[in-house]
Amino acid sequence: MAGFLNEWGGSIWDAFIQTTQMTLISLAFSILIGLPLGVLLVLTRRNGQWDNPIAFTIVNSLINVIRSIPFIILLFFLLPFTKSVVGTTIGVKGVIVPLVVACAPYIARLLETAMLEVSKGVIEAYQSMGISTPKIIWHVIIREARSSIILGLTIAIIGLIGETAMAGFVGAGGLGDLAYQFGYVRFQPDVMYAVIIILIIIVQIVQSVGNLIARRLKKN
Amino acid sequence: MIKLEHISKTFRVGKNKIEALKDVSLEVNKGEIFGVIGFSGAGKSTLIRCINLLERPTNGKVFVEDRNVLTLNKKDLRKLRRKIGMIFQGYNLLETATVYENIATPLRLEGVPKDEIKQRAEKYLDIVGLTDRRNAFPSQLSGGQKQRVAIARALAHEPEILLSDEATSALDPNTTDAILELLLRVNKELGITIFLITHELNVIQRICDRVAVMENGKVVEQGSVVDVFTRPQQAMTKRFISNEAKFAIPAQLRGELLKTGKLVKLTFLGESSKDPVLATLAKQFDVLPSIIAGGIDQLKDQSVGNLLVHIKGDQSKVETAVKFLHEQDVLVEEVNA
Ligand SMILES: Nc1ncnc2c1ncn2[C@@H]1O[C@H](COP(=O)(O)OP(=O)(O)OP(=O)(O)O)[C@@H](O)[C@H]1O
Numbered sequence: 120m121a122g123f124l125n126e127w128g129g130s131i132w133d134a135f136i137q138t139t140q141m142t143l144i145s146l147a148f149s150i151l152i153g154l155p156l157g158v159l160l161v162l163t164r165r166n167g168q169w170d171n172p173i174a175f176t177i178v179n180s181l182i183n184v185i186r187s188i189p190f191i192i193l194l195f196f197l198l199p200f201t202k203s204v205v206g207t208t209i210g211v212k213g214v215i216v217p218l219v220v221a222c223a224p225y226i227a228r229l230l231e232t233a234m235l236e237v238s239k240g241v242i243e244a245y246q247s248m249g250i251s252t253p254k255i256i257w258h259v260i261i262r263e264a265r266s267s268i269i270l271g272l273t274i275a276i277i278g279l280i281g282e283t284a285m286a287g288f289v290g291a292g293g294l295g296d297l298a299y300q301f302g303y304v305r306f307q308p309d310v311m312y313a314v315i316i317i318l319i320i321i322v323q324i325v326q327s328v329g330n331l332i333a334r335r336l337k338k339n
Numbered sequence: 340m341i342k343l344e345h346i347s348k349t350f351r352v353g354k355n356k357i358e359a360l361k362d363v364s365l366e367v368n369k370g371e372i373f374g375v376i377g378f379s380g381a382g383k384s385t386l387i388r389c390i391n392l393l394e395r396p397t398n399g400k401v402f403v404e405d406r407n408v409l410t411l412n413k414k415d416l417r418k419l420r421r422k423i424g425m426i427f428q429g430y431n432l433l434e435t436a437t438v439y440e441n442i443a444t445p446l447r448l449e450g451v452p453k454d455e456i457k458q459r460a461e462k463y464l465d466i467v468g469l470t471d472r473r474n475a476f477p478s479q480l481s482g483g484q485k486q487r488v489a490i491a492r493a494l495a496h497e498p499e500i501l502l503s504d505e506a507t508s509a510l511d512p513n514t515t516d517a518i519l520e521l522l523l524r525v526n527k528e529l530g531i532t533i534f535l536i537t538h539e540l541n542v543i544q545r546i547c548d549r550v551a552v553m554e555n556g557k558v559v560e561q562g563s564v565v566d567v568f569t570r571p572q573q574a575m576t577k578r579f580i581s582n583e584a585k586f587a588i589p590a591q592l593r594g595e596l597l598k599t600g601k602l603v604k605l606t607f608l609g610e611s612s613k614d615p616v617l618a619t620l621a622k623q624f625d626v627l628p629s630i631i632a633g634g635i636d637q638l639k640d641q642s643v644g645n646l647l648v649h650i651k652g653d654q655s656k657v658e659t660a661v662k663f664l665h666e667q668d669v670l671v672e673e674v675n676a
């Protein structure tokens with residue numbers, strides 16, 4: 120055990136940091152893009168506050184199209200786009216762009232679903248009190264949906280962790296890449312097992328924390 | 340205070356048109372409680388929502404305190420809405436917020452100063468009697484308590500008008516009474532004009548001054564509660580009052596009673612209930628009146644007595660007796676086979 124840690128501890132730690140970085144950075148950007156998209160979906164849908172079939176159809180289909188492309192294909196397909204946005208297609212920087220493109224539509228969708236669950240009655244009550252739509256979105260809809268939103272984000276984070284495993288193809292490193300490089304290519308199964316155990320623990324922790332926060336926020 | 344002029348509202352669902360309101364006109368005076376009653380689908384909710392423009396009428400005009408609300412811009416409409424409180428059948432509270440926060444949050448979003456929010460929230464919590472539950476969440480409250488929170492939330496804006504869309508329809512009779520009592524207090528002590536809709540006759544009788552009866556998107560009858568309920572003109576109104584049902588007597592018994600005399604339904608209003616009409620009848624006309632059924636309806640500020648009376652005797656004597664009744668200060672309706 121001590122020998123294994125001495126030999127691999129450093130690389131595993133580095134890989135862990137890389138995975139965490141990739142996940143958190145792309146999560147932040149995905150929320151930044153996904154949140155307005157989700158709100159747009161809710162507002163422009165039929166009988167929504169800004170009922171607008173054209174805008175809704177565009178956003179809705181765009182999300183569907185992106186979500187139907189497997190991440191590994193998206194990764195290569197987006198190479199030129201990635202290059203033009205961040206100036207490189209490799210490393211952590213290079214993988215953030217495809218991760219965000221894959222994750223933002225997912226977050227838009229989960230926000231839409233969560234927000235649609237909020238009772239129309241409460242929204243109406245706030246409209247009847249003369250509260251403006253932006254305030255209603257933030258202080259009523261997102262507030263009431265926050266517990267479901269956290270649960271959805273938890274799933275998004277776990278999905279992102281999985282997707283970062285493919286980041287190895289663009290040299291971004293991370294736990295998935297470590298397991299693949301050493302465990303498969305160089306046949307060091309103990310490294311692979313160690314990484315798998317670490318991934319399992321991370322996913323468990325993320326899920327439990329997500330559940331806990333969701334329950335706290337629900338308060339009813 | 341509120342004036343609706345020739346309001347109509349048509350919903351389009353696909354190719355179908357639903358005429359939810361057809362040329363509805365009515366006026367609500369300052370300080371009164373005005374009720375609209377009708378069966379499900381009559382268009383009551385659509386009507387009440389036309390007042391604060393949660394629903395825009397297809398045609399017609401809406402005035403609130405002489406202001407034509409349909410011409411207001413967004414900002415002015417929002418301002419106006421703050422002066423019109425609204426409560427709903429489903430309470431519509433924030434599930435993630437405490438009782439106190441439910442009252443304070445809208446005020447905060449409107450930019451009311453902090454200490455005033457606190458002062459108003461506490462004042463209205465006290466008025467609705469929920470001070471001790473201020474930190475509870477809606478899921479921990481009963482239906483009646485939730486409606487109290489909703490009422491406090493509406494009152495905290497210090498509105499001049501309160502709209503109530505079936506506020507008691509989901510509550511049991513006792514709770515309904517308590518909420519009605521509260522609305523009556525709100526009306527009397529705070530001077531708030533109340534416009535309510537309901538499908539429960541009891542709500543109208545208990546607290547309303549005036550009433551409109553709706554059927555299929557139209558107002559078929561309106562007037563003071565006493566008038567409408569003692570002299571209903573429309574079949575719809577009668578169905579609601581269904582005094583007939585209250586005094587339902589088995590057909591066989593009715594047949595027998597009609598063989599030996601007449602059946603009349605008498606309605607006494609306030610003062611007239613003190614005159615000994617039936618005794619006079621027996622004494623002066625040599626007929627035998629007997630009471631088959633009876634009851635008293637308590638209206639907001641007067642009571643209405645109902646009696647089903649059998650008048651036995653010679654046919655000619657019975658007829659003069661009934662004529663006499665018609666001349667008295669009672670409403671007489673003959674019940675036929
Ligand atoms: N948004 C809408 N779109 C289409 N039709 C509607 C809409 N709102 C109401 N309607 C229709 O208008 C008619 C009147 O509905 P409304 O809700 O005003 O009735 P109501 O008297 O309040 O009934 P209830 O006692 O069941 O609440 C109904 O036929 C209903 O289906």
Ligand SMILES: [Mg+2]
Pocket residue numbers: 383384385505
């Ligand atoms: Mg209704």
